[in-house]
Amino acid sequence: MAKDNKKMVDAITSMDEDFAKWYTDIVKKAELIEYTSVKGCMVIRPYGYAIWENIQRILDGMFKETGHENVCMPMFIPESLLQKEKDHVEGFAPEVAWVTHGGSEKLEDRLCVRPTSETLFCEHYANIVHSYRDLPKLYNQWVSVVRWEKTTRPFLRSREFLWQEGHTIHATAEEAIEETERMLNVYARFCEESLAMPVIKGRKTDSDKFAGAEATYAIEALMHDGKALQAGTSHYFGDGFAKAFEIMYTDKENKKVYPHQTSWGVTTRLIGAVIMTHGDDNGLVLPPAVAPIQAVIVPIQQFKEGVLEKARELEATLKAAGIRVKVDDSDNSPGWKFAEYEMKGVPVRIEVGPKDIEQNQCVIVTRHNREKSFVSLEGIEAAVEGKLREVHDGLYKAALENRERRTYACTSMDEISDVLQKNGDGFIKAMWCGEEECEDKVKEATGVGSRCIPFEQEKLSEVCVCCGKPAKCMVYFGKAY
RNA sequence: CGGGGCGUAACUCAGUUUGGUAGAGUGCUUGCUUUGGGAGCAAGAUGCCGCAGGUUCAAGUCCUGUCGCCCCGACCA
Helix, strand or coil, X not given: CHHHHHHHHXXXXXXXXXXXXXXXXXXXXXXXEEECCCCCCEEECHHHHHHHHHHHHHHHHHHHHCCCEECCCCCEEEHHHHCCCHHHHHHHHHHCEXXXXXXXXXXXXXXXXCCCCHHHHHHHHHHHXXXXXXXXEEEEEEXXXXXXXXXXXXXXXXXXXXXXXXXXXXXXXXXXXXXXXXXXXXXXXXXXXXXXXXXXXXXXXXXXXXXXXXXXXXXXXXXXXXXXXXXXXXXXXXXXXXXXXXXXXXXXXXXXXXXEEEEEEEECHHHHHXXXXXXXXXXXXXXXXXXXXXXXXXXXXXCCCCHHHHHHHHHHHHHHCCCCXXXXXXXXXXXXXXXXXXXXXXXXXXXXXXXXXXXCEEEEEECCCCEEEEEECCCHHHHHHHHHHHHHHHHHHHHHHHHHHCEEECCCHHHHHHHHHHHCCCEEEEEECCCHHHHHHHHHHHCCEEEEEECCCCCCCCECCCCCCECCEEEEEECEC
């Protein structure tokens, strides 16, 4: 056993030794991605894409439940259109890719490959919104976008990435603000219920706002190594974009007024979040709700009569109960299969061998804690469902514990530095006066930047951690991915 | 974009200092034996040495450029 354990550790770099290398080992060895010859553009392989499809399916259902419709905008934005909102173009221009030629013809107005689609939605809304009766429009699209990033990492920062972007337009500011909050809550609920990942909901500081937004809200998660990851954002635009793009409607009093807008998105980065929240030294650990395979059946001595048949029978039973299940009947050894599916993060493994069949039972092993139990084949569906819940709950609990353990309340700059020095990275809770200067100073002196102003406020002290002037709010600081 | 490391078989890498027939382990294929934690033996297949130029009788090895990957910063979802 000890020897075999060592072998598996050899296959992946230990996360304590080198977290970054551990991460890239996982994405390659669990067959989530493959690099291509274009920097920052990766092949999302079937196993990785299946995770995304599950994320899409669940989220899309939540969007539809909250009244949203899917649309699809073009991939290209003419430069003149991108220019219309000043802050927006300033924020995105440095990282857009340009199409300058069509065939051999040079384009008069070059085209930007969308880095985000606010401008396209605005152009469209200007065309279709005329009356208060046309509002609201609750649109979403599932597409890929391109941002010419300088340094890239699979899922966490790639030049092309998959996402969904919701773009809504409302008659009143109140309605739009409500929408912004609603979708942030949808994201938080999804992360907790489907990804088993606790998140902090809050507002971004002004320096961290989306280009062109009046307010940006985000959910922040803490990864296993103590670094923060923004897992989703929701923006309130006010009527700024409407003014820039001349979107107006006639209200009930027959007055021409500007509507109010929002946008919100999550990306394939969520897959990176799942890897870094739940993974361990044996590989990926997937939350059952999004795992492409929820239970893998490994037949033992499968050449013996009745073993494969029993495995298939079990597969059919579980499939009928709606569980995503696979029998591995390849001629690899059982030990190989155990290690393989642990690497791939399959939440539940079921072993069936001659000894089990004699006793009408099987062995179930849960991935997150590798606990083994003997379970009767009678009513196996309920048992497996129970184990999947157990994995989900276990993952959520461990992730929450990790976050709590790595969250520190600090009341002075020195304390922040000391805590980070002593315990490594994590969330720092500290009071803030609201001045950008102090935000910058904290980052410069301690290395942690502001992550968000959480909705759940605490009063750690009366004064700003940096300048000592009266504090306005508590901020989460942290190193970010 | 700055600093550092690296591109040789599917993977991990040796060979580059000192130019001279392309290597190892793992994996892959076939057969037999195995099967409750990455099995054993035997036989076999696999290379634009990242790409483009240059130097040379001769380049994986030297020179120039370029593309990509990893790490640390700055920026971002």
